Amino acid sequence: MIDIEQQLRDAAQDLPSDAPPVTERAAEEGLLDVAYSSVDSPLGPLVVAATPKGLVRVSYTEFRGEDDVLEDLARRVSPRVLEAPAKLDRVRRELDEYFDGGREDFDIPIDWSYLAGFTREVLRATAAIPFGDVSTYAGVAEAAGSPRAVRAAGNALGANPMPVIVPCHRVLRTGGALGGYTGGLERKEFLLRLEGRLL
């Protein structure tokens, strides 16, 4: 008797596997809610993600795994998450220029809509701290409209979903101590050194 199932399995191994891409078509049809890509940097690999409105995430892959970041985006933004490096070319270019010392300000749009309330205010205030300058937790709390919410400001910065681009590394403790940093203090030091704030 013919083992037809085995024949089918063997034949299936020889079927082509070069399926056409779907991401471009998804974007054309307005179905690419979150585009992401990995980007190399002197601070190690990053995952960057954007909606059609702007950037929503920059994450140190060594600090938090890519799968974890993508699951979080699927939960918070939309499960329509697809790898689409071309959609992040501009972010990649601006980051490269920044790390090469050729750029002080980022021009890419940021999508703030997935951040709420005080967190959003704190991060917006942080985004306004210029290159080469620094502020304090108390300073950004005040700039965000709640001068006494220093601890809450610290929490908001600790949850910054777009480090480097939203420069939470420019926020130090009152008195000049470095404070904390998502991604590790050595990264904060690296960035402050790059901006001429540390030797």
Place this chain on the structure above:
Amino acid sequence: MSVNLPPFQALLEEHRTDVYRFLVATAGSAEADDAFQETWIAALRAYPKLRRAGNLRAWLFRIAQNKSIDAHRARGRRPVPVAGVPEGGTSDGVAEAGGEEELWERVRRLPQKQRTAVYCRSVLGMPYEELAALLESSEDAARRNVHEGLKRLREELTDD
């Protein structure tokens, strides 16, 4: 929002090749590329509205099956090219690749549910419970579709 759906990219990576091969096998290589894109675009469109994150493969292959049926119909309206060796061939040589294409042609001539059932069970090893969800039928009916489809293929091949 009640369900935690995985990022769509994970679904695409896990099932891309299986879906593509299913479409080549059941709809033909000339139709597979379009049917493949149609499948994933339809899946992406419906994805955020899913109420359960279980059985995503069955859901996905149900969409693929529908696109395969569409492609099949379109193909039926066109003069069918002589069944040939798929582009690229195989390492086993032309003769065997031709034999395999002949086998898939036979699969394509099965009734639609048998076509899906035979492929998903024999090639993908899909459990009957999942296959039943895919076919929107009972497990018994899924089992019968596999059985009938395989029986017919076996008879045809024995007759040759």
